[in-house]
Amino acid sequence: MSVQSDIGLRFNVNVYFKDPLVAKSNPAAKIDVNFEVPWEPGISDGPTSARFAVVDYDSSTGKLEEPARWDEKTSTFLSPGGLDLNSNRGRSSPQFRQISVWATVQHTLDFFEGGRGLGRRIEWGFDGNRLLLVPTAGYGENAYYDRMSKSLQFYWFMSDDGRVNTCESSDIVNHEFGHAVLDGLRPYYYDSILTETGAFHEFMGDLTALLMAFRNNAFRKIIVDQSKGDLADAKLLASLAEQFGKAVNDQPYLRTALNEKKMSEVANANSHTMSQVLTGSVFDVMIALLDVRKARELDRKKANPTRRLASLDQLFWYTIDHMQMCAIQPLDFLPPCDVTFRDYALAILRGEKITNPVDPDGFREAIFEAFLKREILTEADRAVLDPTPVFTRLDLAVFHSIDDISASRGGAYRFLDDNRRGLLIPPTADLMVADIARARKLTTEGRQQSDQIVLQYIWKEEVALSGAEFGKFNGERTAMHCGATIVLDQNGNLIHWSRKPGTEVLGTDDLRKAERVEGLARRSRFLKDLADRIRLGMIGDSQFSPLGVLARAIPPYEVSHRDGLLTFGMAPHFNLNHDDDQEVGGRQWQISS
Numbered sequence: 061m062s063v064q065s066d067i068g069l070r071f072n073v074n075v076y077f078k079d080p081l082v083a084k085s086n087p088a089a090k091i092d093v094n095f096e097v098p099w100e101p102g103i104s105d106g107p108t109s110a111r112f113a114v115v116d117y118d119s120s121t122g123k124l125e126e127p128a129r130w131d132e133k134t135s136t137f138l139s140p141g142g143l144d145l146n147s148n149r150g151r152s153s154p155q156f157r158q159i160s161v162w163a164t165v166q167h168t169l170d171f172f173e174g175g176r177g178l179g180r181r182i183e184w185g186f187d188g189n190r191l192l193l194v195p196t197a198g199y200g201e202n203a204y205y206d207r208m209s210k211s212l213q214f215y216w217f218m219s220d221d222g223r224v225n226t227c228e229s230s231d232i233v234n235h236e237f238g239h240a241v242l243d244g245l246r247p248y249y250y251d252s253i254l255t256e257t258g259a260f261h262e263f264m265g266d267l268t269a270l271l272m273a274f275r276n277n278a279f280r281k282i283i284v285d286q287s288k289g290d291l292a293d294a295k296l297l298a299s300l301a302e303q304f305g306k307a308v309n310d311q312p313y314l315r316t317a318l319n320e321k322k323m324s325e326v327a328n329a330n331s332h333t334m335s336q337v338l339t340g341s342v343f344d345v346m347i348a349l350l351d352v353r354k355a356r357e358l359d360r361k362k363a364n365p366t367r368r369l370a371s372l373d374q375l376f377w378y379t380i381d382h383m384q385m386c387a388i389q390p391l392d393f394l395p396p397c398d399v400t401f402r403d404y405a406l407a408i409l410r411g412e413k414i415t416n417p418v419d420p421d422g423f424r425e426a427i428f429e430a431f432l433k434r435e436i437l438t439e440a441d442r443a444v445l446d447p448t449p450v451f452t453r454l455d456l457a458v459f460h461s462i463d464d465i466s467a468s469r470g471g472a473y474r475f476l477d478d479n480r481r482g483l484l485i486p487p488t489a490d491l492m493v494a495d496i497a498r499a500r501k502l503t504t505e506g507r508q509q510s511d512q513i514v515l516q517y518i519w520k521e522e523v524a525l526s527g528a529e530f531g532k533f534n535g536e537r538t539a540m541h542c543g544a545t546i547v548l549d550q551n552g553n554l555i556h557w558s559r560k561p562g563t564e565v566l567g568t569d570d571l572r573k574a575e576r577v578e579g580l581a582r583r584s585r586f587l588k589d590l591a592d593r594i595r596l597g598m599i600g601d602s603q604f605s606p607l608g609v610l611a612r613a614i615p616p617y618e619v620s621h622r623d624g625l626l627t628f629g630m631a632p633h634f635n636l637n638h639d640d641d642q643e644v645g646g647r648q649w650q651i652s653s
């Protein structure tokens with residue numbers, strides 16, 4: 061990084077470590093003066109870059125703020141009056157908020173697309189290449205990602221301590237950006253009505269906030285010093301959106317990774333509450349990985365008393381780096397629709413086996429136990445720890461070269477269509493390639509992994525809505541999404557295959573029987589969850605405000621007509637409030653207070 065800075069490929073932008081409240085209560089974690097973002101040739105006023113554009117419009121006042129000015133000679137942003145926005149005086153200006161939001165997401169996207177992340181470019185879940193950033197979208201206690209207006213919206217409000225700008229919290233910015241990233245990677249999650257899929261979206265927001273806090277060297281040192289190596293007591297690191305939580309809920313955080321929730325305790329909870337189980341699980345995994353490293357160092361010391369032990373700071377950094385990679389890289393292994401927490405846990409274990417097949421330290425066992433404790437995995441899943449070949453070959457009828465498959469969606473479709481039986485795809489299904497991408501990822505040691513060709517495919521299975529439980533939709537027809545994500549290496553070896561089957565699976569062998577059983581269970585759950593949403597008055601007609609920021613009453617689930625069928629799914633926004641499930645069924649839904 062320092063070399064890139066020296067030659068101008070990165071430049072400095074000051075941002076808050078966490079948010080203004082943390083800065084006030086913990087001066088050591090105030091302003092990150094070493095925060096750097098990648099340089100691009102097209103950076104301009106706004107800030108505007110290849111993937112982002114700031115539009116500072118306040119819908120509550122109708123005011124459009126002047127943009128921050130880009131000084132190409134010094135690679136710095138200035139206020140309209142020429143003030144350096146990295147200076148102390150510059151931090152009180154609207155333009156500081158503009159560059160803070162932009163720099164935060166620019167930095168985070170750079171991580172996601174790098175080799176220690178997904179190792180490829182990420183597309184958005186909407187048409188277009190720039191995500192709009194609105195630092196002061198209006199008055200309200202909220203912030204959200206909105207697919208329809210292609211934007212991240214950040215509100216402001218007054219608290220007892222003065223004005224709170226949600227855009228100044230790196231946690232909130234990264235949380236909302238996490239939604240945008242996941243929507244780009246798996247856009248069909250929007251078409252799910254499962255609470256668990258919505259909860260995974262919320263988890264992805266919290267995970268992004270946590271991991272980006274971990275990546276800050278100075279902040280990580282503060283955590284190590286404060287926690288004395290006991291991450292279970294690292295409240296500063298585990299707490300999200302401190303200022304927002306205190307102002308809105310009168311608690312020291314909006315949500316926290318330090319919780320002990322289990323799946324059985326959140327069966328009827330909303331998606332925000334359910335997401336805490338998975339967020340807590342990932343924090344448990346991080347603690348477990350650190351404990352394994354500590355124990356390994358002590359064993360080495362016993363074997364060689366003269367050996368110098370790695371410092372706690374070093375062990376913490378190795379663990380954070382490991383956690384980031386095993387949490388983010390397996391996102392490519394997730395199914396294209398109706399994701400569950402179990403899908404994610406199995407994807408992490410699979411990714412760990414690929415990068416560390418021998419696993420002499422027992423990392424996979426530690427990860428499994430963390431998910432088992434939270435009831436995300438069960439004892440029946442322990443078979444994933446059994447020794448098996450890392451890679452296998454698919455038994456297919458027609459061979460296609462990996463270059464032909466990865467070259468285009470057309471090439472990928474021919475591969476799928478020619479091998480429907482072997483890939484468990486119904487012969488009459490109207491198959492669609494959702495995405496095809498080629499990723500080049502690194503291991504924790506910085507070694508190049510085998511290329512990963514990530515192929516997502518989808519089809520729809522029609523479902524009749526018959527019964528009084530479906531209310532005004534009784535007698536209509538809708539569709540359940542089915543499909544899979546298949547990941548191959550550059551030699552055509554199977555890396556991972558995550559399926560969401562339908563009920564039409566031809567054949568009598570054990571695999572096809574199991575697929576049909578799973579498909580029937582999926583349809584039963586789909587109909588039950590849909591009936592529950594209808595009963596609670598949670599489904600409304602699709603609504604859209606071109607400006608995004610002006611939308612007020614939006615239900616958590618929407619319905620529209622598409623291709624002669626009813627299409628149900630999540631509303632096209634994700635917000636920080638908890639107005640998204642049974643706890644508030646039947647009320648006027650609001651995305652900002």
